Amino acid sequence: MALELKTRENIRGIRKAGRVVAACHKALSNRLAPGVTTHEIDRFVERFMLDRGATPAQKGYKGYPFATCASVNDVVCHGFPDSEPLESGDIVTIDMVADMNGWKADSAWTYIIGKSTPATDKLLRVAQQSLMEGIRKALPGNYIGDIGYAVQRRAEREGYNVVSMFVGHGIGRNMHEYPEVTHYGPPGQGVKLEEGMVITIEPIVTTGRSEVYIARDGWTARTVDGSWAAQFEHTVAITKDGPIILTRWE
Numbered sequence: 001m002a003l004e005l006k007t008r009e010n011i012r013g014i015r016k017a018g019r020v021v022a023a024c025h026k027a028l029s030n031r032l033a034p035g036v037t038t039h040e041i042d043r044f045v046e047r048f049m050l051d052r053g054a055t056p057a058q059k060g061y062k063g064y065p066f067a068t069c070a071s072v073n074d075v076v077c078h079g080f081p082d083s084e085p086l087e088s089g090d091i092v093t094i095d096m097v098a099d100m101n102g103w104k105a106d107s108a109w110t111y112i113i114g115k116s117t118p119a120t121d122k123l124l125r126v127a128q129q130s131l132m133e134g135i136r137k138a139l140p141g142n143y144i145g146d147i148g149y150a151v152q153r154r155a156e157r158e159g160y161n162v163v164s165m166f167v168g169h170g171i172g173r174n175m176h177e178y179p180e181v182t183h184y185g186p187p188g189q190g191v192k193l194e195e196g197m198v199i200t201i202e203p204i205v206t207t208g209r210s211e212v213y214i215a216r217d218g219w220t221a222r223t224v225d226g227s228w229a230a231q232f233e234h235t236v237a238i239t240k241d242g243p244i245i246l247t248r249w250e
């Protein structure tokens with residue numbers, strides 16, 4: 001598949017979608033609390049997007065039935081929203097993609113429900129740092145492998161692991177475009193980064209083993225050893241002035 005470089009105008013389009021996603025995550029961060037269900041979160045996100053002229057691009061994508069993925073504790077990604085109330089101490093990753101005038105932006109964020117523990121605090125901190133170290137390498141002339149290496153090194157230094165089964169991706173008019181963005185591997189290898197590429201970086205970090213399995217619903221991915229996972233994802237434009245995070249909200 002050909003690599004589609006984006007113009008400044010194209011990137012403005014993706015940024016508009018990114019602003020909706022960012023504002024939605026910010027709103028969620030104030031609403032998530034023990035007793036809230038992931039189904040309620042899913043309804044909130046869909047309404048939030050529609051009220052701002054965007055649509056939830058995940059809904060109907062390859063048959064996926066919801067606006068968000070809601071992945072609790074040992075679910076690494078692609079969890080189905082359901083009617084179980086979240087409990088204090090849980091962690092939940094909310095992944096969403098907004099489509100605004102045909103342009104897509106994608107961001108996932110892991111939240112602590114109620115009271116954290118030292119273990120969940122550290123997992124979220126390391127996962128977020130992994131993402132940020134990867135983003136720092138998203139420069140023209142670098143390689144996909146430079147991003148993956150930085151991400152993996154950060155996680156493994158803390159004794160954690162990166163789930164290699166899921167990768168980031170180019171994004172634009174389509175949710176998933178070329179190239180694949182691996183979150184591991186040697187530096188200096190893979191696709192060369194160019195100005196005008198827009199990609200997601202979205203490492204999933206676990207405290208245990210990196211192997212996962214897909215549940216019988218065909219989507220929900222869990223760690224085989226039951227260890228918990230966190231994921232932070234941004235949509236990032238590669239420019240000569242450095243990486244621009246199009247879904248930033250913090």
Ligand code: MF3
Nearest residue numbers: 058061064069095096097106
């Ligand atoms: N947002 C996810 C990603 O990062 C896509 C999840 S699959 C879907 O690629 F079916 F839910 F869209």
Ligand code: CO
Nearest residue numbers: 106168200202
């Ligand atoms: Co993504």
